[in-house]
Amino acid sequence: MYLWLKLLAFGFVILDTEVFVTGNTPGIFPEGSALTATTLRPARSSSADSPAHTSNISTADSASGVTSINVTVDYLFDNNTKLFEAKLNDYLDSACKPEECKKLKECSMSNITLVDSSCTSNKTLALDVPPDPERFNLLDCTLKEIANISICLEWTVKRDYTCDEKKISFTFQCDTNKSYKRKIEFKDCPPKHTFRCFSEVLYNQKKYLHQNKSLETDLGSEYIKGNCVNLPQNMTKYEMTSLKPFTKHHAQLYAYTIGRVQRNGNAVECTFLTDADNKDVDIIKESDNSVRVTCKSPANTNGPNTSYHLEVKSGNTIFVQANHVCLFLVENLYYSTEYELQVYFNNGIYKGYPVKKYFSTSYNSRALIIFLTFLIIVTSVALLVVLYKIYDLHKKRSSNLDEQQELVERDDEKQLMNVEPIHADTLLETYKRKIADEGRLFLAEFQSIPRVFSKFSIKDARKTSNQNKNRYVDILPYDYNRVELSEVNGDAGSTYINASYIDGFKEPRKYIAAQGPRDETIDDFWRMIWEQKATVIVMVTRCEEGNRNKCAEYWPSMEEGTRTFRDVIVEIKEHKRCPDYIIQKLTITNKKEKATRREVTHIQFTSWPDHGVPEDPHLLLKLRRRVNAFSNFFSGPIVVHCSAGVGRTGTYIGIDAMLEGLEAEGKVDVYGYVVKLRRQRCLMVQVEAQYILIHQALVEYNQFGETEVNLSELHSCLQNMKKRDPLSDPTPLEAEFQRLPTYRSWRTQHIGNQEENKKKNRNSNVIPYDFNRVPLKHELEMSKESDQDSDESSDDDSDSEETSRYINASFVMSYWKPEMMIAAQGPLKETVSDFWQMILQRKVRVIVMLTELTSGDQEFCAQYWGEGTQTHGDMEVELKDTKKSPSYTLRVFELRHSKRKDPRTVYQYQYKAWNAERLPAEPRELVSMIQALKQKLPQRNPAEGNKCHKNVSILIHCRDGSQQTGLFCALFNLLESAETEEVIDVFQVVKSLRKARPEMVCTFDQYQFLYDIIASTYPAQNGQIKKNSTQEDTIEFHNEVGKAKQETNCVSPPGASEQTQEGNKELGVSEPTRSTEGTEHSANGPMSPALTQSS
Template identity: 45%
Template sequence: MARFFALGPLVLVLCLVLFKAKDSVTQPDSSTLTNASITPTNATEGPTEIPQKCQYSLIKNEDKAFAYVVNISSSKNQSYKILIMDKNNNLFNSTGSNLQPLKIKFEWLKPCTVYNVSVNGCIPNGNMTFTSSDKDETVSCTNVSKVEKMCFNGKINGIQWNLSECIEITKNNSCKTEKKHIRFDTCNYTVNFEMPPVTPNISFNEAIPSQFKWNNKPTQCNDTLKVNCAYDKNKIPKIYDVNVEVSLLPNKKYSCTGEYPYKKQTIKSNKLSFNISCDFKRNYTFTNISQNFIDIPWESPLEEKCSKIRWQNYLATCTQKNSETKKPNPSASCLQTNSNSTRCSIKELWPYTTYECKCNATVDQEKYEIFSGTLQTSPAQPNFTMPIEVHLPSHNSFAIKCDNLTGSNVWNVWNGEKGIFTASVKRKSYEVASQNNSECWFLFSDLNYLTTYDIEVTAKNKQKLSTTLTATWTTKYNDKAIIGILAFLIVVTSIALLFVLFKIYLLKRKRTAEDEEILLTPEPLRRVEPIYAGGLVEAYKNKIADEGRLFMDEFQSIPRIFSNYTIKEAKKSENQYKNRYVDILPYDYNRVTLSTGGEDNYINASFIEGYREPKKYIAAQGPKDETVVDFWRMVWEQKSSIIVMVTRCEEGNKTKCAQYWPSLDRETEIFEDFVVKIRSEEHCPDYVIRHLILNNKREKGSEREVTHIQFISWPDHGVPGDPSLLLKLRRRVNSFKNFFSGPVVVHCSAGVGRTGTYMSIDAMIESLEAEGRVDIYGFVAKLRRQRCLMVQVEAQYILIHTALIEYNQFGETEVSLSEFHSVLNTLRQKNGSDPSLLEKEFQKLPKFKKWRTMNTGSSEDNKKKNRDSAVIPYDFNRVIFRLDIEGNQTSDPEDEEEYSSDEEEESNQYINASFIDGYWCNKSLIAAQGPLPSTAEEFLLMLYQQQTKTLVMLTDCQEDGKDYCFQYWGDEKKTYGDMEIEVKKTETFPTYVRRHLEIQSLKKKEVLKVDQYQFLKWRGRELPENAQELVEMASIIRENGHYDNSKTNRNVPIVVHCNNGSSRTGIFCALWNLLDSAYTEKLVDVLQEVKNLRKLRQGMVETIEQYQFLYTALEGAFPVQNGAVKTPPAKDAAQVINETTALLTEPNSTSGADQKEAEESTAAESNEQGAKESSTAEAPAAEGDGEKATSEGPTNGPTATVEV
């Protein structure tokens, strides 16, 4: 016994060694549980010291969160390796400690298996063996794309075991739970297979309606199979149930697939592709077609599969075939008479007309054509409604005529095939004669004299349908049987002879008394054909060629005075003081006669006929101080409400007209019986509108409104270079016309030159609109038959042509602010792929490519001074400055033109900048490119000499890595040659920066203060993102620079520059002028503004986007509020101007023959420089009338630039 106890420790040590050797077998990492087969190895290690206080125990868990817990009790806080093995030495290992016991999870354990637990280095405390529980497993299919069998690959509770079981899917076990039993160590384990259905097989009977069938549906599966059908990749597929009636669409290629939901997946059936083909069209015999009605019957298809289609929304249309004249919108209606039949009726058709007819119907919002064919309506009676014209070729014959039924719309009038006309003449219901003819013209002769006949004219088409018109006419007496006619003729002849002798006697007396009244036969007029609208440009080009020789020959062929019209009243001695010029007198036959002045009824004024309107105008001389009362008497008696004054009271130190209206400061003037009050006065750049009240003291309680429109842009010599100014004047005059007013009074100084020009333009535009052609030559000759010397010089004659070309090419593009938004909406509307009206308007704009010379900017010395070779200033309006700073800094434009002479070329410096005409003044803007480093001095010198107060910069110095402008200013004073610039103050705003600059020349003491506005919201874009930000900056510039109310500031140019001086500068200049026009006149004309800019500099507003931007900016600047456009008040409406001084400063002129030659010479030279410097001056008579001329040269007339 003692030996046994002595050997006990040794045995214990040996057991531990063996256990240690077993434990030395390589195990998986403790962080991941794995199973492996253990093969014992020989232990080579020595004995291990066993801690006496390390024990472990196995405790079963009761809350089923895990199976067992291995607790370790040790004196040392260390981790121990824990081994879990079954009888086949399949091992799980992990770690644990006294602070972190091991929890054995269910999924680690194989069902029905005995496990033993051991901890390396610890002594067990209790039984370390346990048996895992038996827990059934449920298996489902994870890939149902093509399912044939279900398999269990021995993965139980997430652990792979060497087990495998499969069950084939059949119709009998589909949608069931199949059980499979597996034998383990201590128990049987059951695996539950949740079976999917066998792959569905579906079918469809191709008919409407029909059903989808699940052919192999297992009885135990539910009806959750859905059929997904699509026929168009752009359509959303539709889902249908099986065994339920569905109505698919005919003639559609369907692709359908059955879908069965299984465990959040879808088992798909076989794919069905089919097309339910139906033939809807039928050959019908139409029995119900009348003259203006077609009845189209339609029956459902005969095929059984298509006979039950549910149709909706029938629609029938008929369109005339091969016809130029179409009757719009015939009415159509369709009625479904029963389930298989429908009848469509089309009404309001034309007789005997071929129509293309179609009937459509819809099924489930899909449209089908159920009928199409060509049909013809029945013939009807001819539409013969023209009146019969009866003429009497002789006293006992009739000539009967009516408009022939010919032309492109014969079918429309005959209502059948063209037939014949029959005319019959009846007397007391008895037919006297009858005739047939293919044309409606008949002659019946040898009728009774003084007899009443009934006339019938019948039009009968080839379908024997006819219409008859009647008339009654009476023949004349028998002229051959009148007795005594010879005696009567002898008496009449004798009396006529005596009368002629008496007239000869009177005429001889008149020759002795008044030699000037000898009746002269005028020379015959030249035959000049009218010009059609489409030929205006070509006619102008032909006539202006060869120095305008054809114009000169044509104009000079019109007699200046028609001497066969007397001027007796104007020649009377008591009336001669009333004539401003001795040789411009009204003809007696159409002079205006004053009826309320007693015997003194003369005034130098003539009634003038307009286009098809007698006495439309009164052409009058400008009133003299002595004739103001007569002038107002004429206005009162003729009930005239509009006076057009085409002159200024004084031009070139010469009095042209007396001021016959009150000024604003006096308000009222009394001219004997007439009281004239001025209610308001509106000043615009080219004209002044005065609203007057006229009272006659002899007629109490009566007063009339008279609108006085004075055109102030007609130069002293020549004619306006821009014909659109006169078109604008015409629009203003016509806006004040009313139906009840008398003739429009038009006067200049003499009442012939400018007056006749305005009347010709007005009348010829009306002719152009009414007839599509103009007879300028004939109308001017007609004017001179009514008043001598109307359209006095050739330049005015040419101006009429250019004005009509301008009107015909561009039309009316001016828009009032009150209509701006509605007009803009119309312009923006598009019809399919056709360009909008706004795009068409832009396409009308001429490009003016190289229409003027650019010799200076294109020279070799100056090419390097241009940023963009495509944008070079024209010679005629480039900004010229002198390198010699001693020159006049505020020189007039005329002085600047002197600088361009060849003698001073060396002192004139080139800069890429152009004068731009503003709304109020010419040359009030300068468009310049961004300065280069080499041109900074010239740029500052230009600002200094032009005395510029405002500078607008529309770019950054650099954008997108490109140099747009040299920074000619800095934080400190900078010097460029003789010029210095310094920034005194900088103000930064969200959309722009305002810099207060001071510029000085080292040679002068004067300092020029300039405000620079740099716009920030254009960088990197073709156009500003927000147009209103640019409008707001322009408004701030206008307010800070006092450009609204200071004429002096308007004359000082604003300099605007971008990279090339055109792309962005053109938009700003156009917007600046358009805003001026809107503020002043409540009118804008974008096309004319852009056209004028293009004439002044290349590259201005070149794209449709820039053109649309101007409209968008105006749209935002004048928004609609409460249904009306919010417009600012006209700030210049009440400006007072003294009429005794010229509104525009002009050089003095002299009178006499020498002056005439000088004026003609000056006009000839200026004609070469463009439209604004136009033509020959109107030579004065002895009194010095600036309108009159005694000769015309070949260069007379404005230069017109025409692009076709």
């Protein structure tokens, strides 16, 4: 049986029979069987790969059945030797691998003997080596001319080999199309279509090589040749030159694409007419109101006729003429008028394009000459008369100079008026009467007071040794009451300083009025402080105002610590900056008396403007309270100085002394006291505006009293203010609220009430005043600065009514004057873009939203933000982040403008725990939000001082911009005051807000709420004030909606009259000692509206 199986296997070999079975199950080779290797493996360097196939021989055995033996051969190609190696699979014993499998040539056939350790006989395997794989290459055979409609692929073969061609075959499949040829080609294909093709090379019907290719048909239509000019890809116009004038031309425009070849699209035809050749037009002036017009004839008319047409216009056409030649004379035109001139040419077929020129006629020179001649004659006669009068007056004065001097001295007292003292109960009515008719009565009183009382000698100040110690040559102390210093080293001139003793209301020499120290007199100034035992210095000027030096800085800075001025050593202990003043605690010692140290308080008032007077007399009352808090009965005189030591100095002393008289006697004699001041120092209370300011301060104090409360006394004071005694009378707190002026009709509201702006207002009772409304520029004036740019805004001219748009928003003074806040209504849908423009133009950092968007069906505020990015004109607003807490939501926006390089970040705090009908539900949460948003505001720069600008860091809005906004602004300023000065003045804060915008804090509940929330924020513990700590909220909450309620007592009048006065000219300008220093001066300021309004 075994022999029979061997014969059967040998027969299969002779018949070249192949049996293919899947799998790689190992088996036993029958003895004497021959195995034919028909499996192909590609070379290592081949770009295609074919799967392996299994070749086997099956033998039959009567005992064991049929066994299949798999033999697989991989042909590995060596690029260097160009020879193959036949690699047998690992199921053969490695010891049995024949050496004949190596260094096989392409297209060769050989038999190898295989030996297996379990075999009883050897086996023979026939090898059929494939050709070199590098002989095959798949190429794109598509012709460029038809590449837009066809594709072509072809296998190229290097045929210098000995393989049988019949054993090599090919297959193609492109998308769904198949082919078994060496070359495949498809036609009538769509342009710009991609075909994905798969191709194989087979040897002995077995996969040998395969390759993938993607082919794309080209663009466009067939190329059309023509007389065309190729344009660059980015050119959208073409200029044709050297064309005939007055001729119709036809042009064709093609669009083309360039793929493998250039292909043109369909043509667009254009027809146009060239202009006539008459571009040069000359205008010759014939007289003041006539001109001659000429032009050159065209070189080619291209028409049967030639005519020229002229039109002269100034508004309407007033002159039309046609000529065969280009020559026109235009007469009897208006004088000093601009005209438009048009000349066009007609060739009898076509009318050319007009050539435009502009010219202006002159004024009537003849009439002007006559008028100037008459004016010169009249002026000459008037000048002669004036010169004669001057000469005659000078002659009369020179003839009796001594007698005239006596008359002046004698008239000092006679020119004074008899002005009665004013009682407290008639103070307001008297002020109104005197301020009426542009302050005519005040002016008469002020002008009757001599500037200098000539009966008092001024000899010491005019000595040569003392002249350089005077800041101004005509503001000098009288000899009889000047401050005399101790003599130094026998130098008689060392006793002089430009300072005078001034009597108080009852106390003699209560003040010293001095000029601001110069660099040369700082040592003398501190010597005076030491010798006079002064403990309080009141400085009512800044060191530099309007780029002019007003006073030397005679104290050490905190960085310096200590400065020595001859024998006096000055050490600074404390420096505290407040909005209107700076307090510095100084310690002085004398080298000659080292054991003695004195405390000196230096108070510098910084809110006096360069020109005019402080806008609110309350500021000087506040300054007086600070000064009196530091002075005591045992200290020396209060030293008061400005620059010259007369104008502002006299005003402050007059207010302090008259208030003392008002408290003591219930009446004041302002006129008599100013006369007294002038008898003690010349020019005290220098201008009329300062004289009126003294009266305004007295009226303010008499009407409203002291309303400032220290935090240490707040709780006991508030408890007493809420007591009703008797029960029928209002409480002191209610009476204080009732004293608040309403300020109805005190300012104009013309802009907001214009017809085109009425639709931009939510509440007709809340219209911003014209004087402090927020103007919107039509176009944002971008600067070269970055976002860290200067905070200075444009000047007032750029914000004029003529060049700005309207939005319902008002500037409101913040605690840190002159910094501003903006109080605005909730934007309407039509004003959202204006709202964002205002935020960008005013460089707002923080938005405070105090209202819900809607309440029922009523809209309180349009939603001016959205998810992602919104565009408003040239500006983009992107919501970057949202954080929620139980009482408010924080949103972060990023603003970008097309003309600005860097984006700007704006934070919005929306407080939701506040129904418009009620007070805030969680006052502590409101205070917590204020403390949080203050961290987003830019830090104040103390070096800027009171530099005024109109950029705003914070914007507050509710429904109408007043109901909730007013309460928030008041609370914001009161918290700043409490934190900085440890005092609050609710009355003055609310009064200031009411002057800025209608309907601000208009109910008693809101007014009392301000006291209560400050008291709860700063509770009293063991007699000490401790600020409540607040924790940041992190719990998310749901939206709440509120319903607005109109207060019945919050009605604002439709119009108001302006009551601001710019002021009168300064009386008597003093000549400075040096050219770089000018006289102290002040224009008259506005009268205070608070003094003429009552609730």
